[in-house]
Amino acid sequence: MALALKQQSECLYPGYMICPEFDVVEENGKECIIKYIPSLGVAKRPFSVDGKQINVLIATLVGNLSVKLQEDLESQDAEEKDESSENSVTADQSDDESKVHKVYIVSVKDEKHIGKSVRDDFTNNLPKEGDIVLARVTRISLQRANVEILAVENQRTPIDSGVGSNGSGEVAAGGGSGAATFSVSQVSSDLGETFKGIIRSQDVRATNRDKVKIMDSFKPGDIVRARILSLGDGSNYNLTTARNDLGVVFAKASNGAGGLMYAIDWETMVAPSTGNMELRKCAKPFE
Amino acid sequence: MNVADRRRILGPLNAKPLQFASADGNLQDAHLQETQSGDETLYIQQGIVTNANGSAYLEIASPTKNDQHILLLASVYGPRPTRGTFSARAALSIQFKENTLEQFTAGEVKELCNFLASVFRAVINLNRYPKSGIDIFLNLIQYVGPSGTSSLEAIIPACINAIMLALIDAGIETLDTVSAGSYKGTVISFIRNGDEIVGFWADNDFDNNGSYAVTVDKCRRHYIQNRNAMLDYIVKTK
Numbered sequence: 062m063a064l065a066l067k068q069q070s071e072c073l074y075p076g077y078m079i080c081p082e083f084d085v086v087e088e089n090g091k092e093c094i095i096k097y098i099p100s101l102g103v104a105k106r107p108f109s110v111d112g113k114q115i116n117v118l119i120a121t122l123v124g125n126l127s128v129k130l131q132e133d134l135e136s137q138d139a140e141e142k143d144e145s146s147e148n149s150v151t152a153d154q155s156d157d158e159s160k161v162h163k164v165y166i167v168s169v170k171d172e173k174h175i176g177k178s179v180r181d182d183f184t185n186n187l188p189k190e191g192d193i194v195l196a197r198v199t200r201i202s203l204q205r206a207n208v209e210i211l212a213v214e215n216q217r218t219p220i221d222s223g224v225g226s227n228g229s230g231e232v233a234a235g236g237g238s239g240a241a242t243f244s245v246s247q248v249s250s251d252l253g254e255t256f257k258g259i260i261r262s263q264d265v266r267a268t269n270r271d272k273v274k275i276m277d278s279f280k281p282g283d284i285v286r287a288r289i290l291s292l293g294d295g296s297n298y299n300l301t302t303a304r305n306d307l308g309v310v311f312a313k314a315s316n317g318a319g320g321l322m323y324a325i326d327w328e329t330m331v332a333p334s335t336g337n338m339e340l341r342k343c344a345k346p347f348e
Numbered sequence: 349m350n351v352a353d354r355r356r357i358l359g360p361l362n363a364k365p366l367q368f369a370s371a372d373g374n375l376q377d378a379h380l381q382e383t384q385s386g387d388e389t390l391y392i393q394q395g396i397v398t399n400a401n402g403s404a405y406l407e408i409a410s411p412t413k414n415d416q417h418i419l420l421l422a423s424v425y426g427p428r429p430t431r432g433t434f435s436a437r438a439a440l441s442i443q444f445k446e447n448t449l450e451q452f453t454a455g456e457v458k459e460l461c462n463f464l465a466s467v468f469r470a471v472i473n474l475n476r477y478p479k480s481g482i483d484i485f486l487n488l489i490q491y492v493g494p495s496g497t498s499s500l501e502a503i504i505p506a507c508i509n510a511i512m513l514a515l516i517d518a519g520i521e522t523l524d525t526v527s528a529g530s531y532k533g534t535v536i537s538f539i540r541n542g543d544e545i546v547g548f549w550a551d552n553d554f555d556n557n558g559s560y561a562v563t564v565d566k567c568r569r570h571y572i573q574n575r576n577a578m579l580d581y582i583v584k585t586k
Contacts, residue, residue, distance in 0.1 A: 072583045106523065187478070292434070
């Protein structure tokens with residue numbers, strides 16, 4: 062495959078045309094249609110070639126090309142999704158779609174960041190649906206726990222983590238991009254601006270969901286491992302801890318006055334220095 | 349005179365003054381580059397603002413244009429969270445500040461920021477960053493225009509180049525490597541190898557005698573010089 066050859070050597074830059082969305086190759090004497098799906102660092106843009114509109118994948122980041130074959134099952138899913146979401150596909154395009162044999166995911170990786178991430182893919186910084194995040198509980202009420210998102214698991218944090226995007230970096234006169242809606246009262250005390258989230262009491266655990274008491278599940282200051290349910294509204298993501306490996310990972314005894322506690326089962330933590338036990342919805346520490 | 353100095357806290361008697369290791373000069377050289385683009389000399393350095401997500405410092409000298417000098421620093425913060433209503437795309441704000449001499453009025457600066465924001469709204473892949481905002485800061489450290497005059501059109505291409513390099517350093521997705529060219533008070537910003545225009549700026553003293561086609565062509569040439577210089581730098585420093 063011609064694309065694979067390019068993979069190692071060339072340095073791509075924003076605007077670099079990678080390939081058309083669809084391609085036809087000869088394989089074992091058969092015609093095989095290949096579809097390329099844009100992933101991180103790649104965008105799909107319409108181009109006109111000799112008066113004909115075609116979709117082309119272009120790079121949006123500086124880095125090296127990476128092309129992966131999508132697993133068969135997933136590719137069928139993706140096709141179905143594509144067809145349902147793109148209502149405006151023209152007749153010949155949807156015809157192409159039905160013949161697709163192979164689907165490749167195209168992304169642009171930056172070597173500079175590889176050492177910094179847990180997974181060696183260059184990934185986007187923003188929390189998105191399905192991501193596992195680490196969050197800190199900022200306040201609790203009977204119905205929900207408010208949290209601030211500290212990091213997205215298996216993804217690199219932005220360079221200015223703790224200062225700029227997560228903290229008190231330079232802010233433009235009048236509040237910059239957040240101007241219209243920014244309010245000092247919503248800024249957390251020591252981390253500055255962070256993405257906020259809500260864990261509703263129904264989303265704390267998977268069983269016996271009506272009996273959940275937020276007070277017995279989280280305390281302000283706890284570090285919680287949670288999954289993003291949805292992007293939520295303008296100010297909050299919706300999170301859930303309804304899984305064995307999700308829940309409180311770090312908590313301090315006596316509302317933060319004591320030392321770090323250890324989980325002894327899924328709903329109890331113990332302070333080793335005093336032996337006191339406290340209730341939490343704990344994350345299973347081992348796989 | 350044997351009274352102890354009580355005004356300050358003195359260190360222990362055997363204290364030694366702090367000594368810092370000398371900076372390694374070779375380390376920096378890798379990121380420096382001087383590029384000759386046409387009649388201009390361009391000096392680029394990325395990532396010098398450590399607490400920003402990305403930054404770029406630009407020095408432009410044009411000996412042919414009566415020794416015009418521009419020193420410019422662009423820094424990119426974000427994507428950071430926004431509050432209030434849900435937005436599926438990122439919000440963008442651009443701030444321009446003159447660090448030394450104030451040569452432009454507040455109105456001109458605002459106009460410039462609005463122009464730059466409209467250019468970059470067309471170029472940044474805003475859909476990738478829902479519920480967040482990107483803040484860009486431009487610091488004009490020095491600007492010496494031809495024969496002491498100051499005009500915005502001279503610095504706009506530099507602003508666009510600096511922001512583009514800062515965005516690349518920040519790893520923010522952009523649909524193209526945008527740049528601009530200027531000719532006789534007109535600045536045109538292009539993408540897609542000069543096939544598409546994303547910004548058009550005409551100063552008051554626009555030369556009415558010259559045709560638009562000539563202006564666009566001259567600007568495109570300048571744009572291609574600028575863009576090639578940037579791409580050269582990006583590919584070499586990779």
